[in-house]
Amino acid sequence: MTTSYSPAVPPSEPDGPVRLKARRPSDLLAAVPFLLGFHPQESLVALFLESGRVRLTARYDLGDHLDLDVADLVDQHRPTGLVLVVYCADADRGRAALRDQAERLTDVDLVDLLLVDGERWWSLDRSTGCCPSEGNPYAPGDHPLSAEAVWAGLVARPDRAAVVATVGGPDEEEWAALGRLARPIRSRLARESRTARQDALGRAVVAALPHLEAGPAAGADEEGRAARVARLDDAACLELALLVRDTLVRDVACALVTREDAPRHLALWQQVVARTPPDLASAPLCLVGVAAWAGGNGTLLNACCERLAELDPRYPMGRLLSDVSRRALPPAWWDAMADGLRRDLGLGG
Template identity: 45%
Template sequence: MTVSRRQPPAEQHPSDPGPTTDPHRLRVRRPADFLAVIPYLLGFHPAESLVVVLSRRGRVLLTARIDLPPPGEETAVAAQVRQLRTQHEVDELVLVGYGDDGPGTRRVLERVRVALGGEVGVREVVLVSGARWWSLSCRTGCCPPEGSVFDPDAHPLAAEAVYRGLVAGRSRSDLEALVAGPAADAVPRLRGLVALARQQVGGLGRPAAAQALADGVRAGLVPPGPDETAAARLAVLALDLAVRDVGWAMVSRSTAEQHQRLWAQVVAAVPPEVASAPLGLLGAEAWVGGNGALLNCCVERLERDDPGYTLGHLLADLSERALPPSLWDELVGGLRAEVGAVTGVRGLH
């Protein structure tokens, strides 16, 4: 990234992971508490990042991650943060910079804070470098000059987050690998399975194809999930957009994690030419389940490999607007009715 390039948009992660968990009950008071909780709000442990935790009346609404900007782009980053604050009507935020270059990351944080100005309520500014952290808001000598040693996984709030069902991957690159698809040397063999699947389902009308996809999803939800042949069949069935939407209509917020595992297995087992629908469904289930990081990774691959795919545009909009997964409860009934009317499939849950 250079000064001449547009600052990439912030990844936004609404704090609404599902009906059975509530991260807002994690009591966060000190900088170390924020550092323990942030990986679970993002879904992974950040690196070389600026993380912004936005809250209203003491309740976290959104966590945003931005690539750590080079010198000269701090004003652009501050503009993004200011826009997020206005968009979500927050009254307080915390800035956390993660960077191996501690002094450089400190300068970025200070410049972003200055660029934000006094109209943005910055509660805390924290630098994380290596295994130590420094509060840049401390003005009373409360933080040692050498920083405070910290292991986020050992903090009590990390254990509590896991107990509440929140997950934090080791890094964002782990999620990127999850959506990357099969290894290149496996693609020729997998293309053979796709060709076979095309022959098998080519004569099916839409109602039969939609029912076949619903049956395949239900079978794939049972561990160990779909094998390569079943994955190829699901991907080919989902080439019809109306049939594909059966897969989305079947999910609920309580089953979203199971559907994510299913479609992640399909993405890992199909060649690029039939990957868009499985990627779109994986991203959709990630949104329903509150996994903003996985949603963003799906969006990025779709933008790169199939920029015209309409479901990719919808997922990008969901991410950019940081629409909460709770919205699914209002939308799913209408989607199921529409999909049922088009495909003839009933009982989509």
Template identity: 45%
Template sequence: MTRQKKRTQRRRASSARRGGVVAPSGGRSTTSPPRVKVSTPADLLGLVPYLLGFCPQESLVVLLIRDSAVLLTARVDIPPVEATVPLIEQFAGLAERHKASGMVLFAYSEDAASARELVEGLVAGLERHGLLDALYVAADRWWSLMCDQACCPAEGTPYDLSTHPMAAEAVFAGLTAAPGRSAVEALVSGPPADDLDRLVEVSRQVSAELVDLGLAERQELMAAAVRGALVHPQPLSDADCARFAMLAADVQVRDVAWALISRADADRHVHLWGQVVARTIAPFEPAVLCLLGMAAWISGNGALQNCCADRAARIDPTYSMTGLLEEINQRALPPSFWDAMST
């Protein structure tokens, strides 16, 4: 397996969100997460897409719980049965590191036999680590693999996310869920091919504006541009996006923008850098993808953070800030950790 593939798998194995009773959705500041009361694992099933930020498919999801609150949500592409032992170690390590009192597993797959075998192995290894329940989910039904009572019939329990009461509560609380991970990936895929020639010409014009500026001038320009975009959140022009991208290509200028992100306004930085990523051409993508990924992490949007890191690594696996995003994912660091990093 190549180094880049290993990095991508590790990032996907730790897409995480945090919050109160439920984690904040993308674009919502983690300083005041919405709270939705649940009473059963079936209730949590209705919230999983809102905890992740998208509706999972062929996925294994773990929720860590402490003090009757969802502490952390993590997702992996559903692995083969051979990955059972490493997953037990990974999930048990997360539970220990975050002092979780319990966890709940959800396996989403159309391959019932393989998914059930995987989850049964995980149940055997994780019960001593506080596993509360493990649900297999397929199409419009779910099964608890830790319950053999009448409440969990052999034919499964029907559910419909579109009418699930917990989903309705999540929406009312301001949480959102994309149709799938591909919808989140599309947000960071860059400009359409038909626009590239025009964007190249725009970049040439902007480059001529910046070429004679020294480092201090470019740092001041970046700071002023970011602050202005936050105070007056108007749609950015292609020239604006090119200017942000070219300035961010210099690490010392990029870090000025990075340092301006706070948990209180992280969602506004997500909006800003999301626009820039959508209009940025080669070779300027890694820096702006990482700035968007950092803003997404600080805002509590683990799905967007992960997609940014994945695309940045595909473009340039040696880019240092991508490695930092990877470490954040691997250690499942909460957005509150940014407070310590930025002081």
């Protein structure tokens, strides 16, 4: 079973998060892909409500069985209401999953139970009176709320695999050439003091951030967005990856991440991961994970944790981020951790 976490809506502007108003079940179904960052399939999605707003979104794989339980997160987060959505091509199997969860979740207000088979959707809550027996057409991309979300700069990738691919690193045939390029950089950095490397890391990050787009431009396609984002060359990416191999240098990069600027840090470290061979990837992946957590992108955090577990299951910060993901700790928790890091490093703030 895997889970993904996201806040109500990923923030797109420093002034505050985008607010999408969902008045009907069809509105909510159009919003779910933007809450997760991708269009779910064969999944159970739990929307945790507080005062009528979605505060937490968790996704579980249906897998080959229906042994699903969101009760642990309900106990932890204590929502005032819960909406469950099952995405399952086999509608009968999906209904069984929803009914099973409804029987287990007796201590929370189940606002609605929604079923999507890919072409139609149903509400199992008969009080809504919204669903004919044949269901309603499911076409979230045609819904006005979807257009509103895209215009606000939110992204919903085709599936979870597309999210995972963003932290997959360079193709295997590039590893040897990148390794050769890294050797003289590694040798040069080895001759520098830790303080000098910390300073170099801080300068590089601070210099790069103003040139990185904080979020997708409204209405732009991926190619158009990429053209407007400053691109680091391979040598710059490898130098950053080599710098953060030292834990105390990596901590400087972590300490610089704020919730307001998390999307820019994410854009920076995703570039580094995309050009870093596996033997250097763990630390940059952790920085992608930190920025994803601080920015409320639980799906990407989860993808980072999975790749870190493959590369080095004992990497301490990877294990910490996995715990954050498993417990669905909210981005606000990053504030206290970052403040502690800054104090330890003497960075102030």
